Amino acid sequence: MKQDIAFIQREELKAKPEPVSLGFGNYYTDYMFVMDYHIDSGWHDPRIVPYEPITLDPAAMVFHYGQAIFEGLKAYKTADGTIQLFRPEKNMNRLNESCARLCIPQIDEQLLLNAIKQLVSIEKDWIPEGEGMSLYIRPFILATEPHLGVRPSHQYKLLVILSPSGAYYGSQLSPVKIHVEEHYVRAVIGGVGHVKTSGNYAASLKAQEEAEEKGYAQILWLDAKENKYVEEVGSMNIFFKINGEVVTPKLNGSILPGVTRDSVIQLLKHWEVPVREARISIEDIFAAHERGELEEVFGSGTAAVISPVGELNWNGKSIVINEQQIGQLSQRIYDAITGIQLGKVEDPFDWTVKVDRVESVL
Amino acid sequence: MKQDIAFIQREELKAKPEPVSLGFGNYYTDYMFVMDYHIDSGWHDPRIVPYEPITLDPAAMVFHYGQAIFEGLKAYKTADGTIQLFRPEKNMNRLNESCARLCIPQIDEQLLLNAIKQLVSIEKDWIPEGEGMSLYIRPFILATEPHLGVRPSHQYKLLVILSPSGAYYGSQLSPVKIHVEEHYVRAVIGGVGHVKTSGNYAASLKAQEEAEEKGYAQILWLDAKENKYVEEVGSMNIFFKINGEVVTPKLNGSILPGVTRDSVIQLLKHWEVPVREARISIEDIFAAHERGELEEVFGSGTAAVISPVGELNWNGKSIVINEQQIGQLSQRIYDAITGIQLGKVEDPFDWTVKVDRVESVL
Incomplete structure (x- = not known):
């Protein structure tokens, strides 16, 4: 199913933190990707919207029965300004493996990868440059149906958020x-x-x-x-x-x-x-x-x-x-x-996937 | 620490469902109990508020690293209109066992039990009467801090929601x-x-x-x-x-x-x-x-x-x-x-705990 990804622009952009103060997973960009699932309508309404809190019923099943899965990958900016991802299709594939094990409906891997590329392209100015620096990409799915009996949820939300990040364990590769x-x-x-x-x-x-x-x-x-x-x-x-x-x-x-x-x-x-x-x-x-x-x-x-x-x-x-x-x-x-x-050495494995600038969506 | 439980009244009450259509865990009452934790201030702001959606940052740790625990117990209405709980101190105790294993800060068991009694008392008209009927009580705690590194959260939310319920597996005790x-x-x-x-x-x-x-x-x-x-x-x-x-x-x-x-x-x-x-x-x-x-x-x-x-x-x-x-x-x-x-036979074990009417809070 081909679905267009809607884009809702925010009025004001956030101030970007200094690269040295990033740490890992502390800052989030201006936008996020969201898509909803309902048992009657499947995955629907893919959209890029301002990064904002999500609102859930207190009985949402993720809080009680833990149907929640995620992925982690990164976008890098090379010296010549190219933006690239590292083997993202492996993450899309593993996300669906996680879905299968947790009784969460399968996602369209191509749609999600496209959504990630669009989101990263929109947020390209958030990608920090240099050794150990990257834009961490976190796709995740959670069960949103309000229900207190134990069974797979009939409703889910998939989100992708982005976090500009330094090295996970600090700057040194110290044992x-x-x-x-x-x-x-x-x-x-x-x-x-x-x-x-x-x-x-x-x-x-x-x-x-x-x-x-x-x-x-x-x-x-x-x-x-x-x-x-x-x-x-x-x-x-x-x-x-x-x-x-x-x-x-x-x-x-x-x-x-x-x-x-x-x-x-x-x-x-x-x-x-x-x-x-x-x-x-x-x-x-x-x-x-x-x-x-x-x-x-x-x-x-x-x-x-x-x-x-x-x-x-x-x-x-x-x-x-x-x-x-x-x-x-x-x-x-x-x-x-x-x-x-980071595009500094040759990629004999075809592991990197370039993110084209999506000017049109802006 | 002795903490008073605040009460925020709602303007309009919900219509109550017919007892026969209840099922299990499908309806929620007018109010819920909420309490917050911050690493700097401990558990604070215990309050009974209108049942309403909760708003969380998409990076809230519960969505990613699953720090979420819960309990389940029931309130019953006896033939003479007495409201009672069944061994609730066991649930309070087990909640803290769950906290300990999941690196969630301990809660004040007495405070929580008091909060549950107050909440149930306010919602007494939601307790369905009869065989297999009860008001299901769901205390739960979730990690709310927005952070993408794996470690215990520094912020949590404890909630108690109530769900008027029929028998979990239908009306018959059928093998x-x-x-x-x-x-x-x-x-x-x-x-x-x-x-x-x-x-x-x-x-x-x-x-x-x-x-x-x-x-x-x-x-x-x-x-x-x-x-x-x-x-x-x-x-x-x-x-x-x-x-x-x-x-x-x-x-x-x-x-x-x-x-x-x-x-x-x-x-x-x-x-x-x-x-x-x-x-x-x-x-x-x-x-x-x-x-x-x-x-x-x-x-x-x-x-x-x-x-x-x-x-x-x-x-x-x-x-x-x-x-x-x-x-x-x-x-x-x-x-x-x-x-x-249900108070139909003698309780030689002192298992039931009566809920006094809390008129004052209303």
Whole structure:
């Protein structure tokens, strides 16, 4: 179904914050994209409107039964002023995977991608320029029907908001201390850990809070069935470089299939660096360190791109990785992905998608 | 901290629906209770205001990271016009358990219970009278701070809304067909299944949808680690009567500690009917049926009170329980609990809490 996207202009634009003061996810642009769903009429009324509060009935099902999913991607401004997205079709696709698991009606991926391009084009002056800077794009869907019985909602709202952002973990790629969690779990096979639904993040907060109290920056999550196999780090995928080979947990139904994860794997294959997806026990990681073979550890995700791990604490024992320095390969991957995102290096994978200026809509 | 509850009166009251058309969770009363939290000022501004939509920033954390918890309890009108609640302090207590697990600041249980009593008293004319009828009370808390980084919110809103309701599963206590789920799971030890957070319900929808397509009314959930031990049925706790003894899954960290579950156990002990909390494998349940010893199966919960199970389908095999009839003990428990709730029989446990008329507030 071809639907035109309406545009309602606002009278006054906001003042834009200084790039140095951005942080992550603190500021929002002048406009947002909105589309509604009703069981009788499907997805309808796609529109770009002034960024403004949304009004929901207190019985709206999202507040009670958590039907809420989201995506995260970024728009970048290259040196020559080109605006580009990074593999956005992967996010559109994963949004529909999340919809399917959460019983939310499928969206038209092409329509949404077009809407995002139009919105980003309108907000092009909000894209901060420079290392680690981007316009973070957050599409999300929530159940809006007022009803207190447990069942899928008959009404939804899809929104896309934009947030000009600096680096997620500050300006330095500095390796962090990670606590391997043995009590709390993030997700389990048969559950919803492989999709981006709000409840996964709520469930992760307590372990994160307790780890911070012990002086760690993030949690490394183990599998819920045996408390043995590595799954994710914080809200990122994780990679280990052991004796020249890179390994990452195999997607098993409780691990999020990260876009950056996939990009890292493709990049390593392209470089002919050995890379393998496997079931990895935390015991094996500590044993590799014991043998002097654990060379690098890093997380991957849209927000931080690459986040090096400098120390792992498990079962009362701490190991330091690569003398708390960012590894050579970690740095090379970070430079390659951010280089492609910012148009500084060639994109052999066709990962970037240019956003044409949509002057007409203005 | 003692806080006065403000009251903002509305100009016009809504028309009340006919009791026969109520259903469950479809209508809301004229007023709601609201209280706000800010990290700098704590919980503040408790107030009873007209029931109206709430307005949130699109970046409000509840939409993205799912910090949302709730409770469910009921107010009843007895034959002599007394209004009473059923064990409300259990719900206040569990709300704080949910807060703790989800990194939401603790609430003042006494203040909230007082607020609920005042609200119910103001809305006394909304309480439907008769068998299976009640005023359903839904306290809930949601994260309201606009922020896109994953961490606990610094701002929350607590609301209590009221919904005049008929029986959750219609008017008859008719035994339903249940599918024992082997692929999807509801919760796992180390997760959040033992508290009432919105994500648990979102995660349960897909299995429920698929079970309905196969002709079953509800899901019986097995444990996530071994797919072997019985946990809950739908969003209720579950009981089995085997050879004269009643057994229910022992609370293990992934099962919700239901108020009705606890009431059933206390009632059975009071009656000197053997009752036991244990780890129960689905295999043992089917074996008990094979031996002719599986006498009754029922779910327990606030919404439905007691919901008899007439058929269990597991691993391609179906067993019929008590010839698809409600069991004698199930009926006796239902009659006792609803009798106490409606003030028709003596309450030897002091479970009911009277709501005094709060004329002053009007």
